[in-house]
Amino acid sequence: MEHSSSGRSALGAYLDQSIAVLERTRDAFDHGLVEQAIDRIVDALGADRPLLVCGNGGSAADAEHITGELVGRFLKNRRGLKAISLVSGAATLTAWANDYSYETVFSRQVEAYGRSGGVLLGLSTSGNSPNVVAAFEMARSLGVGTIALTGEGGGKLASLSDVLLAVPSRSTPLIQQAHICLYHYICEHVEARLAGA
Numbered sequence: 001m002e003h004s005s006s007g008r009s010a011l012g013a014y015l016d017q018s019i020a021v022l023e024r025t026r027d028a029f030d031h032g033l034v035e036q037a038i039d040r041i042v043d044a045l046g047a048d049r050p051l052l053v054c055g056n057g058g059s060a061a062d063a064e065h066i067t068g069e070l071v072g073r074f075l076k077n078r079r080g081l082k083a084i085s086l087v088s089g090a091a092t093l094t095a096w097a098n099d100y101s102y103e104t105v106f107s108r109q110v111e112a113y114g115r116s117g118g119v120l121l122g123l124s125t126s127g128n129s130p131n132v133v134a135a136f137e138m139a140r141s142l143g144v145g146t147i148a149l150t151g152e153g154g155g156k157l158a159s160l161s162d163v164l165l166a167v168p169s170r171s172t173p174l175i176q177q178a179h180i181c182l183y184h185y186i187c188e189h190v191e192a193r194l195a196g197a
Contacts, residue, residue: 018177024168025178034182037121037147037163038189044119044145045070045081045194052113052144054086054106054135055123058176059149062123062183063087069187078195084113086135106135116143124148125175127155127166136160149182151175 041051051070053063063085070083086109087093096105110120120139122132127150136146136157147165148157154166167178 017171018174021167021169021171021174021178022181025182028168029165029182033163033165034185035189037165038186038193040119040145040147040163041121041186041190042193044117045083045190047117048082049115049118050113051081051083051119051121052086052110052135052139053083053121053123054109054132056087056129056131058172059123059125059129059179060087062149062176062179063121065180066121066183066187069184070190074184074187074191076191076195078191081190081194086110086113103130104134106131107138110135110138110142110144114139114142114144117145119145119147121147121149122157123150123179124155124157125151125172125179127151127153127157133157133160149179 044051053066055063064087067083067085070081086106093105096108114120120135122136124132127148133156137160139146140160146161147163148154148161150157150164150166152166152168152170154161154164158164165182167175169175
């Protein structure tokens with residue numbers, strides 16, 4: 001019983017930390033920054049331009065999660081939306097990383113799939129992931145809009161982002177938890193605005 005009680009206390013402390021980060025995130029983005037991201041994604045998808053999404057590790061799983069919600073459905077039955085995860089093609093990723101470099105596995109795909117008027121959404125808790133940074137540089141050169149989901153400060157992605165959603169924390173797990181809330185909100189509102197189109 002003592003172990004169970006201490007487990008509940010540790011869980012409570014962890015959840016308190018999570019809530020604190022979410023509250024700081026709410027306060028940081030209450031002024032419409034997330035709506036700017038939604039507007040850019042809606043404009044791109046509404047014009048049949050792709051939304052490209054990338055990240056590493058847990059953020060790679062998030063990239064697939066986001067595209068799954070948009071290609072499939074979040075809450076509404078509607079047409080599929082042109083969202084492409086740049087982490088999903090194992091053959092492309094491993095061939096390019098093996099023959100050239102892991103640092104350019106996303107930028108190469110941005111070069112292949114990116115279109116002027118489209119959007120690249122990159123997730124990096126540090127904001128410094130070299131392959132995400134390279135993808136943003138490629139996007140900029142092609143006229144592709146850039147949205148970053150990062151941790152505090154935004155790292156190198158800050159100067160490469162049209163919209164920077166920097167969660168005010170330096171704890172990777174807590175940043176990722178806030179990212180899920182942010183992109184679920186984004187998916188819900190992108191879907192609601194495009195469902196009738």
